[in-house]
Amino acid sequence: MKVAVFSTQPHDRQFLQAEENSHEWVFFENHLREATASLAEGCDAVCVFVNDDLSESCLKKLHELGIRLIALRCAGFNNVDLPAAKELGLTVLRVPEYSPYAVAEHTLALLLALNRHIHKAYTRVRDGNFSLNGLMGFDLRGKTVGVIGVGKIGSVFCDLLSGFGVKLLAYDPTQEAGTEVDGLRFTDLDTIFSESDVISLHCPLTPETHHVIDAESLAKCKDGLYLVNTSRGGLVDADAAIQSLKSGKLGGLALDVYEEEAGLFFEDCSDDIIGDDILMRLTTFPNVLLTSHQAFFTHEAVSEIARVTHDNLDVFEQGGDYSGTEVS
Numbered sequence: 001m002k003v004a005v006f007s008t009q010p011h012d013r014q015f016l017q018a019e020e021n022s023h024e025w026v027f028f029e030n031h032l033r034e035a036t037a038s039l040a041e042g043c044d045a046v047c048v049f050v051n052d053d054l055s056e057s058c059l060k061k062l063h064e065l066g067i068r069l070i071a072l073r074c075a076g077f078n079n080v081d082l083p084a085a086k087e088l089g090l091t092v093l094r095v096p097e098y099s100p101y102a103v104a105e106h107t108l109a110l111l112l113a114l115n116r117h118i119h120k121a122y123t124r125v126r127d128g129n130f131s132l133n134g135l136m137g138f139d140l141r142g143k144t145v146g147v148i149g150v151g152k153i154g155s156v157f158c159d160l161l162s163g164f165g166v167k168l169l170a171y172d173p174t175q176e177a178g179t180e181v182d183g184l185r186f187t188d189l190d191t192i193f194s195e196s197d198v199i200s201l202h203c204p205l206t207p208e209t210h211h212v213i214d215a216e217s218l219a220k221c222k223d224g225l226y227l228v229n230t231s232r233g234g235l236v237d238a239d240a241a242i243q244s245l246k247s248g249k250l251g252g253l254a255l256d257v258y259e260e261e262a263g264l265f266f267e268d269c270s271d272d273i274i275g276d277d278i279l280m281r282l283t284t285f286p287n288v289l290l291t292s293h294q295a296f297f298t299h300e301a302v303s304e305i306a307r308v309t310h311d312n313l314d315v316f317e318q319g320g321d322y323s324g325t326e327v328s
Contacts, residue, residue: 001317003071004040006032007049009266011297012073015306016047023313031262037061045069045316047309050076050293051262056084063088069316073309074296076232077327078205092327093312097152099301104156106295107200107230110254114226114289115140134286141165146196148212149203149231150175150184157200158184169196172203193220198228205232215240224251230295233259238278245285254289255282265292 001023005012008027016025026043030036032052038061040046046067048054054070059081062070070085072094085092113119116137124131143166147154150172158168168184175186189212192199199221203209213227214237227250229236238259244250258265260276274280282288296302308325315322 001045001069001313002026002043003045003047003313004028004043005047006030006036006039006052007266011302015302016309019306019310021310021313023310032058034058034061037065040067041065043067045071045313047071047073048079050074050079051265052079053262054080054085056081059084059088059090063090069093069313071309071312072327073305076204078232078234080327082327091316091322093316093322093325094327095305095308095312096325098296098304098308099298100152100156102298102301103153103202103230103295104160106256106291107153107157107202107228108160110230110256110289110291111140111198111200111226111228114228114252114254114287119289120286140198143167143197144169144195146171146192146199147184148172148189148192148199148201150186151202153231154200154202157202166198189217190220193217194222196225197222198226201227201229201231201235203231203235205234210234211237211240213237213241215243218244218249221249223249225249226252226254228254230256233257233261238282242278242281245288250287252287252289253282253285256291256295257293258290261293 003023003025005025005027008029013027028039030039032046032048034057037058040062046062048070070080070090070092075094075096077094080092117135121135141164145161145166145168147158147168147170150170161168162183169192170184170186171189171192172186177186177188179186212235218240241250241253245253258279282290312322312325
């Protein structure tokens with residue numbers, strides 16, 4: 001099968017080509033969208049990532065080119081117009097899980113670094129400044145941590161936190177409020193907002209979860225709330241977060257994802273003038289820690305993404321059962 005790989009990074013080439021396979025890879029650094037879809041001409045499938053835009057118009061163009069398969073090398077699929085794909089007869093396969101430990105561990109790292117101001121301390125010491133002013137954090141022990149979304153990643157994050165002596169609250173639409181599982185108490189969102197000292201987001205981006213953190217929900221939270229998002233940028237209304245940072249409602253914000261990250265994250269923009277005023281405003285806050293969608297980025301996770309992507313291509317080509325990875 002000839003596969004056009006979009007949004008290619010060096011590690012994509014390395015790990016996809018490391019898999020023994022009979023597929024022909026054609027790598028493009030371009031993001032996939034309607035304007036670049038023609039690059040896939042002559043291919044049977046496209047392999048895409050989180051910031052590729054598979055809108056209806058793009059999918060129609062791919063269909064016209066004879067593309068039969070959309071292979072996502074990620075778990076999320078919010079960037080794909082699924083009804084349009086179904087209507088066009090395009091199969092959409094994903095990597096439902098690769099390493100929940102990678103994302104959960106990065107989430108914990110962000111929380112600890114933000115709380116203890118590691119990012120500021122690192123810069124200070126390199127400049128010869130050994131002052132402790134402004135570096136005071138708090139003990140996690142005894143604090144209430146709210147986890148929104150308790151799938152594979154959220155569950156691992158809760159397991160990691162269990163050793164810190166925190167009180168864990170969780171919200172997940174698959175669990176009834178009041179249920180308690182292994183020391184994890186499930187509750188409603190309003191309780192998460194009102195009782196948590198820290199909130200961590202681990203849910204997919206859907207119409208229901210879009211801007212689950214907005215001005216209204218932040219108003220319900222404790223003053224000084226710490227918020228961490230390693231899921232999808234659209235879960236957080238960044239403008240509302242800025243206003244909450246300015247008022248002190250948010251005491252700290254750690255983001256590995258950003259709603260308008262496409263065209264910025266995964267790219268070297270160090271010589272460019274970045275036109276996203278909201279993102280640039282976020283970088284000015286001393287209590288904001290940003291990373292560029294790297295939570296998934298471990299050797300184990302990227303290896304698994306390549307393996308499952310390869311297997312998806314094989315199963316599709318051979319007409320086998322890919323129900324475990326198909327996006328319906």
